[in-house]
Amino acid sequence: MTEQALLTDLTERYGPMLTIEQLAELLGRRPHSVRTSLRLENHSLAPLARRRCKIGRRVYFLAVDVADFIESSMERPH
Structure with missing residues (x-):
């Protein structure tokens, strides 16, 4: 799945x-x-944590950032 298709979904x-x-x-x-x-600074979700948006006490993540995070995580060799 491409990043654009993932973002749309x-x-x-x-x-x-x-x-x-x-x-x-x-x-x-x-x-x-x-x-x-x-x-946690050294956790695999750290890149996503740096891109979070706080509105009041609530924490949100832009869908575009989540799609980018998932796509880049899938590209890394294990």
Whole structure:
């Protein structure tokens, strides 16, 4: 799946911004686990944590940033 197709799918499913709960659902993890991972500097979610948007007390992630993160994570050799 290309990044553009992924972005279109994410936007249709969640809208332009994802909450932590939606991100957790997408990644197949629990929201608490995602929150914990976002606080760790050396975790695989660290690049996404740096791009989060806070509105009041709520934390959001732009769908374009999530698509970019997923695409770049898939390109890395394991």
